[in-house]
Amino acid sequence: MSAHFDLSKEEMQSYGYKIVDLIVDHWDTFDKKKPVIRATRKEMDDVFLQEAPEKGMDAEKVLEFVMENVIANSVVTTHPKAYSFVPGPSNFISTMADSLATGFNIFSGGWIVSPAAAEIEIVTTNWLLKMFNFPVNEGRGVFTSGGSMANLTALVTARRIKCGDDFSKAIIYLSDQAHSSNIKAIRVLGFRKEQIRVLPTDIEFRISINKLKNAIAKDKLEGLQPFCFIATAGSTNTGTVDPLNDIADICEEEGIWMHVDGAYGGAAILAENGKEILKGIERADSLTVDPHKWFFQPYEIGCLLVKDASWLSNTFSESPEYLRDIEGNESEINFYDYGIQLTRRFRALKFYMSIKTYGLDVFKKAVDYGIKLAENVEKLLRKSRNWEIISPATLAVINFRYNPIGLNLTEQEVDLLNQKISEKIMTSGEALFVTTVLNKQVVLRMCLINPKTTFEDVESTLLLSNSFAEEILEKKTFLNKANIRKEFSKNLRDKL
Numbered sequence: 001m002s003a004h005f006d007l008s009k010e011e012m013q014s015y016g017y018k019i020v021d022l023i024v025d026h027w028d029t030f031d032k033k034k035p036v037i038r039a040t041r042k043e044m045d046d047v048f049l050q051e052a053p054e055k056g057m058d059a060e061k062v063l064e065f066v067m068e069n070v071i072a073n074s075v076v077t078t079h080p081k082a083y084s085f086v087p088g089p090s091n092f093i094s095t096m097a098d099s100l101a102t103g104f105n106i107f108s109g110g111w112i113v114s115p116a117a118a119e120i121e122i123v124t125t126n127w128l129l130k131m132f133n134f135p136v137n138e139g140r141g142v143f144t145s146g147g148s149m150a151n152l153t154a155l156v157t158a159r160r161i162k163c164g165d166d167f168s169k170a171i172i173y174l175s176d177q178a179h180s181s182n183i184k185a186i187r188v189l190g191f192r193k194e195q196i197r198v199l200p201t202d203i204e205f206r207i208s209i210n211k212l213k214n215a216i217a218k219d220k221l222e223g224l225q226p227f228c229f230i231a232t233a234g235s236t237n238t239g240t241v242d243p244l245n246d247i248a249d250i251c252e253e254e255g256i257w258m259h260v261d262g263a264y265g266g267a268a269i270l271a272e273n274g275k276e277i278l279k280g281i282e283r284a285d286s287l288t289v290d291p292h293k294w295f296f297q298p299y300e301i302g303c304l305l306v307k308d309a310s311w312l313s314n315t316f317s318e319s320p321e322y323l324r325d326i327e328g329n330e331s332e333i334n335f336y337d338y339g340i341q342l343t344r345r346f347r348a349l350k351f352y353m354s355i356k357t358y359g360l361d362v363f364k365k366a367v368d369y370g371i372k373l374a375e376n377v378e379k380l381l382r383k384s385r386n387w388e389i390i391s392p393a394t395l396a397v398i399n400f401r402y403n404p405i406g407l408n409l410t411e412q413e414v415d416l417l418n419q420k421i422s423e424k425i426m427t428s429g430e431a432l433f434v435t436t437v438l439n440k441q442v443v444l445r446m447c448l449i450n451p452k453t454t455f456e457d458v459e460s461t462l463l464l465s466n467s468f469a470e471e472i473l474e475k476k477t478f479l480n481k482a483n484i485r486k487e488f489s490k491n492l493r494d495k496l
């Protein structure tokens, strides 16, 4: 038995081409597939559960099995009717770029191993620094696995720079709409519960500046050390951007680190009025953006941008003996000195190749498209007697619910009805369309960042939702108001 992994050139070609063909075929047809699949643990166990095999089997058989069972049991995140969470529209060039980076197994940790990879990360993160009006010379960007890791990296840095070793009195602030990854990061960092202030948002889901000021003042009177505020630029739930300039004023005055979590909405900087929407973002000390969301990259790529590169190197640089020979010239950057990972995959390549190939112009138009699509969906829903808007179209996110005029359903009934609409849509597999909770109401949410999503796609999903709603209303005795409902089914627009 051989102790190597080699295949002949012909075998590699045959296998490799097959995989490329499968990927191309998927990109060519995925919009015609159903986006949703669901399976239980039991069903998956029945397919996959086995001990690690001692003896291998035919490569093509394994591939076939994977296509039938693994790929087929995964949601199509690139699908035009994948509306939920934050969809992953991705792009084909980056998909291939990722294959290239993996194919050549490029190590993106230190300059000496792959100077070009480091240079490309410098160049592409400089593009991002410039986009957000961060200083390109003093600042630095570093790619991470995603937004969660970028937020963690930011908070470690903020704490190191603001508190040094003793953070026993340090207090960190964020809003109740801040993404859960921030709380996770705070826990990873070992803060006690008493050191975290989750502040309520106003009716538009923005942080209340007054409450922030009060909280800081109170903590200072207690002898505590307010050290960091996490602002959100595009909340995942509603697309809401916190009042960044007001927050920056407070942070400057109080000497507090301002971190902006722009993992969802940061890419809106590319929109026509992006500078206006995100005004004040340039005043942050650190900023998370997440290219695998609205910069249309495949998973995984997140990014942290900071105003001062030395903040990162002061936090993460260690010089173990075996890395001695590769320290080199200061301008020749070792990215392992600027973040948590030593061995890093070459994430910058896909970002680089896609922007070089398509040009920023295409990215800008794609971001604009999503924002406008959500606005048009809002207009459509506003004309309807059946649907009400709970949070208006903001950065391509919109929240609404089925609650027909005249039916006078109770809050509980409306919650249940919308939950059931979502369940029926998901079971049909026609769209990835789940609920969220806003102001204690169950609402349906659409995140429309995929440039392949058409207005007609959304309209057809809403019509389907509508007919499911009617079915539910007809069947359920507790909602047996079908007669009233019939009045609303006059024409297509009315049906929505």
Ligand SMILES: *Cc1c(COP(=O)(O)O)cnc(C)c1O
Residues within 6 Å of the ligand: 086, 145, 146, 147, 148, 149, 151, 179, 181, 232, 234, 235, 236, 261, 262, 263, 264, 265, 290, 302
């Ligand atoms: C998605 C998201 C994150 C987490 O990013 P991942 O890439 O999923 O790790 C953090 N913050 C916000 C606002 C997000 O939308």
